[in-house]
Amino acid sequence: MFPEFKEDDLKEKEIAIYEKIKSNKKRIQELLDNKIYTFASFLGPYQTIQTELSDLSTEISHVNSVKNSEESQTIYANILPKLTEYYTDLAQNEDIFQALLKIESEDTTLNLEQSKVLKNEIRDFRLAGVGLEATKKSRLKEINIRLSDLSNQFSQNVLNATNAFEMILDETEVDGMPESEKRSARTEDGRYKFTLHYPSYISYMTYGPSRERRAELYKASVTKAPENGKILEEILKLRKEEAELLGFASFAQLSLASKVAESPDQVLEFLTKLNVKAKPVALKEYQRLKDFASEQGVSELQAYDLTYFSEMLKKKLYHYEEDKYRPYLEKESVVQGTFQFLSSLLGIQFKQADTRVWHPSVLCYDIIIDKQTRARLYLDLEARKEKKGGAWMHNWKPHFITENNEKILPIAFVVGNFPVAREDVPSLLKPSDVVTLFHELGHALHHLLSQVGEAFVSGVNGVEWDAVEFPSQFLENFAYEPKVLDLFAKHYQTGEKIPREFIETMVEAKNFQSAMAVVRQLEFAIFDMRIHLDAPDEEGVQKVLDEVRKETAVFTTPSYNKFQNSFSHIFAGGYAAGYYSYKWAELLSANAFYKFVDEGIFSESLAEKFRKCILEKGGSESAMKLFRDFYGKDPDIEALLRLNGIAA
Structure with missing residues (x-):
């Protein structure tokens, strides 16, 4: 099969x-x-x-x-x-x-x-x-051939630079960090290794007590792959030439020709409207963080301090510490509980498949609906050095009917970089890891539940790029729902369910500094659109970024920060002149999610409608048409603001 x-x-x-x-x-x-x-x-x-x-x-x-x-x-x-x-x-x-x-x-x-x-x-x-x-x-x-090669070079340079860096620390420089973080970083000689791979990097940036070491790690991260500066310059130049050959004034216009959004102006207007709403709130959030850091003896807050003091402030305000949730979020329990949730929400079952995998930690499941096997899902969730960073869904085969009337069943991979299981302790996740898992499973289900008979518009195939994040963002919102957490959040040693106050605290803390996160995403999206309206050289790219930061950012970014050199989404992925898609799709997902919240999370009729109108239809019709079929009307921005805890 x-x-x-x-x-x-x-x-x-x-x-x-x-x-x-x-x-x-x-x-x-x-x-x-x-x-x-x-x-x-x-x-x-x-x-x-x-x-x-x-x-x-x-x-x-x-x-x-x-x-x-x-x-x-x-x-x-x-x-x-x-x-x-x-x-x-x-x-x-x-x-x-x-x-x-x-x-x-x-x-x-x-x-x-x-x-x-x-x-x-x-x-x-x-x-x-x-x-x-x-x-x-x-x-x-x-x-096209040159762009393909350049994108691969860009991606490989980022991976090589990430693999090349490591920071070895002694006990005094990790004093006070959560034991689980120290355990993950501990080397055979009793010291501690931190790298630029995200789980390791974010661990020290969040909990690392040495300000000097945080500064070192941050600088290594935002200055990696400097050779990509010239590569992205050539990429932009070639994209502009490509657009002009095809009769478009800019690559931005070429990119939008196959998306839901109608023009770069419409996208920038949407992003600017969000910025107007979010930035005043973000400024207040940042001022509160600065005041708190000052109380701790740091009068000049730096970029490498933000995550560290944000974690401390969140702990003070909500008594919220991600690490204390880890014992209740053991990876296998989370996966099985998530499957139980999806069974209740969408009427699907998961049966573990005995098949070949590329690493012992990889698991494989068949998806069953109404007693029929419909798809196959591989889960590769633990970090490894030979694995690229981040998390993603990779679709291998789509659902379709061949011209010989043979039904091909879909297959997809969900890949993450969660903490590695050890002999003495399993892989224990943070709440944010659970959100990531839900997000990628949303992508996977969009592909795997397809009932479309034509491969080119089945699953995620043929879905407009600025709507493809809709099902994934929709699903990730459920990771904060108490009824969902009750299904899998239990202590990996005692089996005790997560305390109710833990869940309440997590929900309360969900939108902590959410406006700061929103303007950060707007910075990326506006920057992406503007550099693709023109094709600035390496220096010009930096100027555009500086200008965008003046409009959106609430803190001063160090001049040495060259994050664009590792912005793989737009220089080695599919998001060129399309990074706005995350917010555009979030507009759809927020409206859909609150429909479930307001009418009942486990409403069978609503879930069936979502499955049949959205997940099973893939790219067979316009994403906005399918959304209206499900929702009954166009989305509004108030739901997006509500989701992010920002007053309309």
Whole structure:
């Protein structure tokens, strides 16, 4: 029913990709030569072979992300330009484009999903430069190949710099830190190692008693991969040239051509409106933090002090300490309780599958609905040195029906970097880790619960980029609900349920400094949009960032901070001129979430409506159309402000 995932045959996978590219080209020519241009005879088979190639490339990119090695780096770097060249040639193929136009004008048998596939394909062909003269096509191809290589370099530089740094401390420099944090950092010789990998980095920035060491760690983090300054300069220049070749004034406009938002001005207006509401509240939050730090003897609060004193202030105001929750949030208990919650919320069951995995800590589950196996989910949640930082969902296979009427079931990976289980203690999570898990599972369920029959618009495929975060942000909000926490928050040693006052405190503290967090996200989003309206050089990028910080930031960022050199979301990911999507999608998720809160978290009718209108429909219709089908009207900003604890 499901294929086995293998991680030790990278060379074979590389060869398979080259062979698949070759066979795809041959098959496409056969379809064109057949000259029967209907969905069933042309676009259906075309969709299938493209999906098969995508599945193969996902296998290599996944291994490179979770089991990174010199071999995986080399092979991934080898296939990128080949794939980019293939997709660029494909997207500029006039014969395919004309076949699509013929289907559009003559095939009257298309259903809703097939119409969406066709519409998206025609749009994407136009955005890829079909119809351009030969020299412009050739240049566009060169740009795409170069951009693919640069993005990979950018990402690898960040990972290499992250792996290269370590800070070894003695007992005096970790005195007072939570025992669980010290245990995770302890080395064989009894000292303590902290790195730039997020769990380790945030541990010392939050609890580390040495201000000097926090400053050292912070500076190492925000100055890593300086060589990326020139890389991002070239990326911006090439993106602008690409946009102009395609008839757009800027890359920002090109990016939005396939999103829900209509223009850069509309996006910036939305972000500015949020900033107007959030910044006054953020300034008050920051002043309170400064006053508190002053009481502790620090009159000049620095960037490397923020997380540390914020944790202390939160503890004072709410008696809230993330670390005291860890014993109640053992990873396996959280996972099983989360599955129980999802069963109650959406009517789905999880059954552990006995299959091959790429690391002993990885678990695999089949998803069952109405006694039918519908999908497969892999969970890889613990941090490892050879794994890229952060957390993400990676979709391997989509749900679809082939032209031979074969049903392909979807498969996805959820990857995190949570604390590593040891012999003496299991992996114990923080509340923020649970939120991250819920978020990524939201992405996974959006992909895995799809009932769409066409691969190109099934699951997360075909969903507008500024709406793809909607289900994930929706689900993460439930991580703070007492009824949900009751399902899995129990002491890993005694089995005692988490005290009610712990939950109440966590809920009260949820929006602590939320306005500061909002303006930080607005800084990233506005910066991203503005540098893609133009294409400044390395120095110009810094100037834009400085200007945006004047508008949004509530504290002064050190001049040495070059966070843009590791801003992988926009320089090595899919968020270029699209980082605003987090807030745009949060607007949808906030409205949907409060509908559940106001009508009942475990309302069966509402949950079924959400599953059928949103999760099962994937990208088969416009995200705003699907949202209105579920919600009954357009979203409003008041719900977003309410979610963040900001008065409307």
